Amino acid sequence: MRRQVTMVHDPALIENSPNGLLPKIGPEGREPWRAYARPFNAAEQRPRIAIIISGLGLSSAATEAAVQDMPSEVTLAFTPYASRLEAWISTSRAAGHEVMLSLPMEPMGFPASDPGPHTLLTSLSPVENLDRMEWALGRFTGYVGVVDFLGSRFTTNEQSLLPVLKALKDRGLMFVDSKSSSSSVAAQIAGSIDLPHAVNSRFIDDEASRSYIDRALDDLEKTARRNGSAVGIGYAYPVTLERVKSWAATLPQKGIVLAPVTALATRQAPRG
Numbered sequence: 552m553r554r555q556v557t558m559v560h561d562p563a564l565i566e567n568s569p570n571g572l573l574p575k576i577g578p579e580g581r582e583p584w585r586a587y588a589r590p591f592n593a594a595e596q597r598p599r600i601a602i603i604i605s606g607l608g609l610s611s612a613a614t615e616a617a618v619q620d621m622p623s624e625v626t627l628a629f630t631p632y633a634s635r636l637e638a639w640i641s642t643s644r645a646a647g648h649e650v651m652l653s654l655p656m657e658p659m660g661f662p663a664s665d666p667g668p669h670t671l672l673t674s675l676s677p678v679e680n681l682d683r684m685e686w687a688l689g690r691f692t693g694y695v696g697v698v699d700f701l702g703s704r705f706t707t708n709e710q711s712l713l714p715v716l717k718a719l720k721d722r723g724l725m726f727v728d729s730k731s732s733s734s735s736v737a738a739q740i741a742g743s744i745d746l747p748h749a750v751n752s753r754f755i756d757d758e759a760s761r762s763y764i765d766r767a768l769d770d771l772e773k774t775a776r777r778n779g780s781a782v783g784i785g786y787a788y789p790v791t792l793e794r795v796k797s798w799a800a801t802l803p804q805k806g807i808v809l810a811p812v813t814a815l816a817t818r819q820a821p822r823g
Contacts, residue, residue: 585723631654697724699729
């Protein structure tokens with residue numbers, strides 16, 4: 552069901568900076584991750600599955616398809632390198648989606664695999680990484696938090712990651728660990744500092760084929776039944792959008808609910 556979420560941003564939840572408008576905790580402790588979340592019944596007892604479609608904004612056609620074709624419970628994550636971001640966020644939120652920032656972080660294959668000029672790197676100081684993150688955070692407003700993009704090395708380095716996650720907490724945001732590395736320490740750190748967080752259970756379209764995606768979605772169902780919740784991350788490939796849309800329609804009869812990722816904040820059991 553389409554259910555428009557709140558305005559693109561609440562003036563009480565932003566502050567001016569050299570990097571643009573940045574999220575902040577507002578009066579009486581109001582946090583952006585709650586203020587911009589898609590409404591969800593907290594008393595819901597059915598297993599929850601959250602789907603994040605990531606890397607949006609660079610392809611207008613793919614982004615438009617994700618915004619319009621995905622169930623509004625699906626969370627949309629946008630790259631900071633895209634243009635027209637505020638317009639995309641406004642359109643997404645009008646369609647009922649909550650949105651996130653895809654935050655570029657250093658992968659194991661860096662620099663052969665390079666997420667761009669503002670990537671957070673283990674070789675940089677905390678001050679430099681925080682400045683890079685603020686550049687990304689200032690690219691648009693109205694998001695509930697960030698999901699790391701290609702962060703398989705950065706998320707395994709506690710010394711580099713801790714200041715970043717502390718800064719996200721101080722701004723009232725949520726963090727989703729894409730679990731690009733099985734050795735990620737992001738969830739452990741987030742838990743230790745009370746940062747609202749979720750962990751990707753699996754990528755759903757590492758192979759962009761109907762059979763692979765269908766198996767991945769079935770696997771998410773099993774995880775949700777076993778643990779109470781699951782998170783899947785995919786990209787706006789036409790086949791991904793088509794399979795997710797068809798699959799989502801079957802969930803009510805299976806006793807599973809599709810949920811925005813904020814509805815899974817700090818609900819998942821710790822795992823390695």
